[in-house]
Amino acid sequence: MEPNIATIAGLIGEETRAAMLMALMSGKALTATELAIEADITAQTASSHLNKLVDGELLIVRKQGRHKYFQLANQHVADLLEQILTLSASHSSTTKKGPSDPHLKYARICYDHLAGEIGVSLYHILAEKDAITDQATHTELTPKGEDFFSDLGVDIAGMKKQRRPVCKSCLDWSERKNHLAGSLGQYILSHALERKWAYQPPGTRIIQFSDDGLAAFLSRYTLK
Numbered sequence: 001m002e003p004n005i006a007t008i009a010g011l012i013g014e015e016t017r018a019a020m021l022m023a024l025m026s027g028k029a030l031t032a033t034e035l036a037i038e039a040d041i042t043a044q045t046a047s048s049h050l051n052k053l054v055d056g057e058l059l060i061v062r063k064q065g066r067h068k069y070f071q072l073a074n075q076h077v078a079d080l081l082e083q084i085l086t087l088s089a090s091h092s093s094t095t096k097k098g099p100s101d102p103h104l105k106y107a108r109i110c111y112d113h114l115a116g117e118i119g120v121s122l123y124h125i126l127a128e129k130d131a132i133t134d135q136a137t138h139t140e141l142t143p144k145g146e147d148f149f150s151d152l153g154v155d156i157a158g159m160k161k162q163r164r165p166v167c168k169s170c171l172d173w174s175e176r177k178n179h180l181a182g183s184l185g186q187y188i189l190s191h192a193l194e195r196k197w198a199y200q201p202p203g204t205r206i207i208q209f210s211d212d213g214l215a216a217f218l219s220r221y222t223l224k
Contacts, residue, residue, distance in 0.1 A: 011056045012084065016041055017049050021058065021081055026205045027112050027154055029062055029069035075164065075181070078111030102188070105174050107207040109200060113185030114192075114207060114216070120175045122188070123223055129222070134178065139169040141184065151182070152220065160191035161181040192217055 011017060018040045023030060023038040030038070050070055053059040058077050062069045072078050080164035107116045115124065127134040131145030141149070146156050157168045168182035180188065190209070192198045197213025200206065208219065 008056065008058070011053060011058060012081070014049070016045070017053055018054070019050065020046070020070075020079075024059070024070065024113050025078060025081060025111060026070050026107075026200070027109050029071040031067060031069055035070060047094055065073075072111065075111060079170060079181070082110055082115075082173055086171050086176065088173075101206070103206045104204070105207065107198070107209060109189065109207055110170060110179070110181070110205075111171075112189065113179070113181045114189045115170070115174075115179050116207075117175060117178035118209075118217075120172050120177045123180045124168070124180050125222065126180070132180070134169070137165045137180070139180075139182075141167045154187060155183070156184075159187075165188040188221075 012021065019039040020035045023035060032046050033043055035050065036043045037048065039049075041048075041049075052201055054061055054070075057073055059070050060072065061075045067221045072081075086202050093111065093130050093216070105116055107114065109115065110119070113119070123132070124134075126132045126145065128147075129144075130142055131148050133140045133142060141156070144158075150156055156166065162183055165182045167180065169178040170181040170185070171177070172179045179185070192207075192213070193200070195216070197217050198209040201208060
């Protein structure tokens with residue numbers, strides 16, 4: 001039996017559930033109450049929608065103490081949502097691309113990796129330096145790239161042992177170009193946050209770099 005895409009489309013296409021899914025693109029797990037606020041609905045209505053998303057395997061539930069937290073089921077769901085955003089933007093009646101907030105357009109989180117102008121710039125600089133291959137939907141770390149990141153102290157060998165690809169291209173919905181996902185994309189964002197070069201303001205997908213942090217980030221990945 002072929003997969004029924006209408007089921008998934010129906011789950012994502014409903015406006016309230018779409019708002020919840022977009023809120024979870026921040027990469028953070030949220031409670032039903034928080035998601036109800038995001039979707040501007042009652043807690044009871046939110047519970048019904050969340051149950052459908054969990055049953056449809058788009059979300060997972062994590063329990064901690066008395067609280068239940070919801071998050072995207074996996075990277076595949078995040079990728080699908082990003083592609084829908086890209087398609088939606090391309091069919092918009094206006095020619096303006098991307099979010100109106102310049103901070104969101106410049107740098108934001110896409111599930112667990114860096115998106116926006118700076119994420120796209122990073123991807124294409126790495127491709128130009130032959131650190132990654134850029135073949136439409138297929139991206140790989142080259143031997144030169146392995147050496148480059150290993151010299152920075154990145155555990156590439158450990159990443160290769162994971163089920164998740166080391167490198168993966170993700171089409172950026174505001175820039176309409178690829179940014180870097182996969183284990184390496186996750187590492188790059190996590191490292192910037194851990195070094196406090198950047199932070200994620202609560203309740204947003206924005207990644208805000210300090211002046212010194214941005215300079216350090218650009219220098220580390222030779223973007224200047």
